Amino acid sequence: MRYTEKELIQRWDHAFEADPAEKEKFYLTVAYPYPSGAMHVGHGRTYIVPDVLARFRRMTGKQVLFPMAFHVTGTPVIGISKRIANGDKKTVGLYRDLYRVPQDILDRFVDPMEIVRYFSEEYKRVMQRCGLSIDWRRRFITVDPQYSKFIEWQYKHLHEEEHVVRGAHPVKYCPQCENPVGDHDLLEGDKAEIIKFTLVMFRLGDALIPCATLRPETTYGVTNLWVNPGTTYVRAKVDGQEWIVSPEAAEKLSLQDHEVFVLGTVPGTDLIDKTVSHPLSGEVPILPACFVDPDMGSGIVMSVPAHAPFDYIALRDLQQQGKYTGIRPVSLISVDGYGEFPAQDAVERAGITDQNDPGMEALTQEVYSAEFSRGRLHEKYGGGSVREARDAVAATMLEEHGSVVMYEFDIRQVVCRCGGRVFVRILHDQWFLEYSDPAWKAEIHDQLADMSLVPAEVRAEFDRTVDWLKDWACTRRVGLGTKLPWDPAWIIEPLSDSTIYMAYYTIAHHLREIAPEKLTPEVFDYIFLGEGAPETVDAGTLERLRTEFLYWYPYEYRFSAKDLISNHLTFQLFHHKAIFPEELQPKGMVVFGMGLLNGAKMSSSKGNVFLLEDALEEFGADTVRMFLVGSAEPWQDFDWRNELVSSTRRQIERFWNTVQEARGAEGVSAIDPWLQSRLQQRIAAATTAFESFQTRQALQEAFFGIESDLKWYRRRLPEGTTGGAVLDDLCRVWVRLLAPFIPFTCEALWNDLGESGMISFAAWPEVDEALVNPEIELSEELLARTVEDIESIKKLIPMTPESISLFVAPAWKHDVFRTVAASTDKTQVVKEVMKDEQMRKRGKEATETAKQVTKLVLKFPPKLVEQLLSTTIDERAVLEGARTFLEKEFGVPVQIRSADESDHPKASGALPFKPAIVIE
Incomplete structure (x- = not known):
């Protein structure tokens, strides 16, 4: 019978609740979701891949814990509720039309907790529809009072160890929310980095004109400033001194520790042709340029045409109009590969026509990269490398020439979830996690060296993140979350309260039964650190909680997206190291690739998503699971395409039908031992792939590999037979191999096969060494390759064949093969072959054979070469034994002969494992 998905979901309701047991545990976690909208297929992959691995480990006999919770702290849901309350058409449309929230519920979304309640239930329901084997007893949301007590305990320790400090730092800030914001608080620009610019102060009469630069060393080569004639600038008193800047710059500066009072306006046209001065560049004119963005830096740009392509070409455009022909570039930097003026060189080599060229x-x-990495300043400007001069000149500017620092984002648009624009602001009373601490960083580098990271290439990215990570603003004034214990005017922000919650999962279901006020820091000290003797919770309960925590912790693997390496995944290492002892440190992490929809990045805010529930409804849970796991390895990007998903559904139907047809099969066939041996290889390969987190490869072996073997098996059966009892045995293994991928289908088939209990807890198949038969596998491989070669030749000849002759290689060619295959240097292999006296006697025949065999060895899969070295078969006997099969396949007489017994001109082309073929 085929159970409905609903019936199986009910059957699994409490099945995966994991308690400590007398067996080895496996604890895996995945980043908990922020339930502020409907799940799409990208979310599905995030949670289905860990589930497939959890199901595999459970079947191998491990006690598996796979928990789930919901992250709701911060301002995102507050921003959403505000936009809905304000009737924002885009937001209301998103929730009503894309997420299909019923109107009566949408009306309640003016309360942010209503959003949390609705979508956390939706997430759980859809996750259950996906067949996720989660222990739902441990579910919590990050505003639960017990969880807040846990966060307070964590921050008490961080504060006592001086990892949380108060200071002044530039942060992302939303004036509309009057709050610092993190990446999770942003609608746009979640990858924005804060960049430090130096403002170079040019004097115009009694006023200063600041120009923001990342290359202060080029100030020596400034030939002019650029202003946008279409912009109206402002005169502003900044810290008591008159500046001329764009209105946008005045607003930004007011957030960065400057007192700013706007005095009046100045049309950009009034500044053109004025002369300004600076000690490092002398007097230079102001010229017009429409490319100057008033929203970047100060809105006025210094021009270094010798070393900045935009400046060079803008000046050239003006000079080609007969204007400012007296201005000449000033060469400051010499760099290999470029002439006196690198910008001019680069522009003219590239054939750039004007400043609007997309290149x-x-x-x-x-x-810029060439000059920074290998450029040197001319001696008259101090000499030395550009890399060294940059910081030195910036320091001189700040100390001696009135420069100040200005912060900007590296991208233009950074937007808060409330819809307001985000700026860089200097905060003085903010609390920061001191990730800049060199000693703390060193501990994390050491920690990473001991961890299992999948894929291995991400190790370098983690190390880079640890190196450049700066202090992190860990508190906000508004939002949902836990108040800072020693300064309750502040709330701990979302990324900072989600760092060690993996430890909380281990006892979350028990903590729910304890009143929050009893969960003092001393209680958590005892549970997690084994310290103290708290009195608010009885000793028996405390001991049970500590015992369960120590059973599960540390976690084996954490799964999350690669874009979280730069924050969450690295933050949680810092926090674990600060709080837990060495034996409780995380063991491993698996980093996911991103999801695409028809080739484009998925984005809920842009509407480019396919909802997970729609996918489940249209294709079924197992189809969705099999496609999401099988289309790419976890760390690779995947691309959801409906037409490919449909083909996956057909594959599952084929599997279902095959198992149903094989039930109760009886009898034996000569080819049965080959199928049994191949099955052992598939079990071994799938298991190895699973243990390496290669879920796609595991599926290739467990589904497509076995399906391919069955196709050859049926082809090799004697005419009129359909297979024997081996098929029934294979299907009982096959169903278990696929159970982690398509559990709904496999639970139903397990029942149909007459097995008891759930397949979710059945034993994972193990290799039966007694059934492994290398000789028969190699024999069938030879036959299959020979059939393929015959088919290829038949396609090339116009005649209808009357006979086929196969010539197998003589023994001496097998000796050549073994020499070539065992050689470590294939360029010297002919010499190695010719060291043998018998080969020298064969002369040119031996050298030519060695060359042909070398090509063959390089073409063969390495595993096949290994098999040929370790296993010997009689090729002639194999093909003779399959003569009836070959004659049935091709409908003509087939003759098998040894090549050295024939004078046919093509017989000499026979090579080991590649007979010469003559079709006549």
Whole structure:
């Protein structure tokens, strides 16, 4: 019978609740979701891949814990509720039309907790529809009072160990929310980095004109400033001194520790042709340029045409109009591969016609990178490398020439979830996690060296993140979350309260039964650290909680997306190291690739998503699971395409039908031992792939590999037979191999096969060494390859064949093969072969054979070469034994002969494992 998905979900309701047991545990966690909208297929993959691995480990006999919770702290749901309350059409449309929230519920979304309640239930329901084997007893949300007590305990320790400090730092800030914001609080620009600019102060009469630069060493080569004639600038008193800047710059500066009072306006046209001065560049004119963005830096740009392609080409455009022809570039930096003026060189080599050319951005980066990495200042400007001069000149500017620092984002648009624009602000009374601490960083580098990271390439990215990580603003004034214990005017922000919750999972279901006020820091000290003797909770309960925590912790693997390496995944290492002893440190992490929809990145805010529930409804849970796991390895990007998903559904139907047809099969066939041996290889390969987190490869072996073997098996059966009892045995193994991927289908088939209990807890198949038969596998491989070669030749010849002759290689060619295959240097293999006296006697025949065999060895899969070295078969006997099969396949007489017994001109082409074929 085929159970409905609903019936199986009910059957699994409490099945995966994991308690400590007398067996080895496996604890895996995945980043908990923020339930502020409907799940799409990208979310599905995030949770289905860990589930497949959890199901595999459970079947191998491990006690598996796979928990789930919901992350709701911070301002995202507050921003959403505000936009809905304000009737924001885009937001209301998103929730009503894409997420299909019923109107009566949508009306309640003016309360952010209503959003949390609704979508956390939706997430759980959809996760259950996906067949996730989660222990739902441990579910919590991050505003639960017990969880808040846990966060307070964590921050008490961090504060006592001086990892949380108060200071002044630039942070992302939303003036509309009057709050610092983190990446999770943003609608746009979640990857924005804060960049430190130096403001170079040019004097115009009694006023200063600041120009923001990342390359202060180029100030020596400034030939002019650029202003946008279409912009109206402002005169502003900044810290008591008059500045001329764009209105946008005045607003930004007011957030960065400056007192700013706007005095009046100045049209950009009034500044053109004025002369300004600076001690490092002398007097230079102000010229017009429409490319100047008033929303970048100060809105006025200094021009270094010798070393900045945009400046060079803008000046050239003006000079080609007969204007400012007296201005000449000033060479400051020499760099290999470029002439006196690198910007001019690069522009003219690239054939750039004007400043609107789309290649200008890449060209600019090329010149800047070359100068920074290998450029040197001319001696008259101090000499030395650009890399060294940059910081030195910036320091001189700040100390001697009135420069100040200004912060900007590296991208233009950074938008809060409330809809307001985000700026860089300097906060003085903010609390920060001191990730800049060199000693703390060193501990994390050591920790990473001992961890299992999948894929291995991400190790370098983690190390880079640890190196550049700066202090992190860990508190906010508004939002949902836990108040800072020693300064309750602040709330701990979302990324900072979600760092060690994996430990909380281990006892979450028990803590729910304890009144929050009893969960003092001393209680958590005892549970997690084994310290103290708290009095608010009885000793028996405390001991049970500590015992369960120690059974599960540390976690084996954490699963999360690669874009979280730069924050959450690295933050949680810092926090674990600060709080837990060495034996409780995380063991491993698996990093996911991103999801695409028809080739484009999925984005809920842009509507480019396919809802997970729609996918489940249209294709079924097992189809969705099999596609999401089988389309790419976990760390690779995957691309959801409906037409490919449909083919996956057909594959599951084929599997279902095959198992149903094989039930109760009886009898034996000569080819049965080959199928039994191949099955052992598939079990071994799938298991190895699973243990390496290669879920796609595991599926290739467990589904497509076995399906391919069955196709050859049926082809090799004697005419009129359909297979024997081996098929029934195979299907009982096959169903278990696929159970982690398609559990709904496999639970139903397990029942149909007459097995008891749930397949979810059945034993994972193990290799039966007694059934492994290398000789028969190699024999069938030879036959299959020979059949394929015959088919290829038949396609090339116009005649209808009357006979086929196969010539197998003589023994001496097998000796050559073994020499070539065992050689470590294939360029010297002919010499190695010719060391043998018998080969020298064969002369040119032996050298030519060695060359042909070398090509063959390089073409064969390495595993096949290993098999040929370790296993010997009689090729002639194998093909003779399959003569009836070959004659049935091709409908003509087939003759098998040894090549050295024939004078046919093509017989000499016979090679080991590749007979010469003559079709006549």
